[in-house]
Amino acid sequence: MQIRVENIGKKFIREWIVRNANFELEAGQKYTFVGPNGSGKSTLLQLLTGMVPVTEGKIRYVNTDGREIEEDNWYKQLVIAAPYLELIEEFTLRELLDFHKKFKPFKNGISSRDFEDFIQLPHASDKVIRHFSSGMKQRVKLGLAFMSDVPVIFLDEPTTNLDVQGIKWYLEHVTEHTRDQLLLLGSNVEQEYEFCENIISVSAFK
Numbered sequence: 001m002q003i004r005v006e007n008i009g010k011k012f013i014r015e016w017i018v019r020n021a022n023f024e025l026e027a028g029q030k031y032t033f034v035g036p037n038g039s040g041k042s043t044l045l046q047l048l049t050g051m052v053p054v055t056e057g058k059i060r061y062v063n064t065d066g067r068e069i070e071e072d073n074w075y076k077q078l079v080i081a082a083p084y085l086e087l088i089e090e091f092t093l094r095e096l097l098d099f100h101k102k103f104k105p106f107k108n109g110i111s112s113r114d115f116e117d118f119i120q121l122p123h124a125s126d127k128v129i130r131h132f133s134s135g136m137k138q139r140v141k142l143g144l145a146f147m148s149d150v151p152v153i154f155l156d157e158p159t160t161n162l163d164v165q166g167i168k169w170y171l172e173h174v175t176e177h178t179r180d181q182l183l184l185l186g187s188n189v190e191q192e193y194e195f196c197e198n199i200i201s202v203s204a205f206k
């Protein structure tokens with residue numbers, strides 16, 4: 001999977017948040033978009049997922065066989081963990097996992113029980129997501145991102161709400177479980193992207 005970004009720009013009301021952005025993102029690589037608060041990291045990631053439409057320019061998802069994927073089908077290629085994307089609060093953890101797997105199967109067909117062990121919440125299976133702490137919810141979001149069998153992973157501010165143990169858990173798994181995928185991060189916390197080979201400053205896109 002390759003994502004080609006061709007001269008894209010995004011304007012909210014009269015303000016250009018991102019402009020003149022041109023780059024290519026390659027499968028098997030990791031990229032972090034960095035920049036100060038309000039610089040446009042989350043906006044750019046949301047443009048790349050197709051959640052938010054570009055004001056100008058074009059984004060293309062190109063398959064390994066060279067075929068372009070229609071924008072309506074991008075969502076099948078990706079998984080997103082971000083503070084602005086909520087889990088389904090009414091479900092128990094087990095219900096959420098079973099629901100998620102109907103749309104995005106887990107890698108190597110891992111079971112929901114194994115998933116719960118993986119995110120270190122083995123006793124939370126019947127607990128309603130609404131009653132999870134913010135750090136527990138973040139582990140669920142990251143676990144879904146690491147375990148979903150899709151080519152592209154978006155992580156926006158991945159260590160949000162994680163304690164020291166949680167950050168350690170994230171760092172232990174982020175490289176191992178994204179090895180053959182295209183990983184896109186948005187961050188201004190160096191620790192959460194220290195392993196990343198490609199750092200892109202969004203301040204350049206003005």
Ligand SMILES: Nc1ncnc2c1ncn2[C@@H]1O[C@H](COP(=O)(O)OP(=O)(O)OP(=O)(O)O)[C@@H](O)[C@H]1O
Pocket residue numbers: 012013017035036037038039040041042043044186188
């Ligand atoms: N839906 C929207 N309508 C209007 N302005 C918006 C909208 N979404 C984002 N913005 C503006 O776009 C700019 C960039 O916001 P964005 O959230 O992308 O920044 P960020 O780099 O991710 O910031 P942070 O580090 O604080 O998370 C901000 O000025 C923000 O107010």
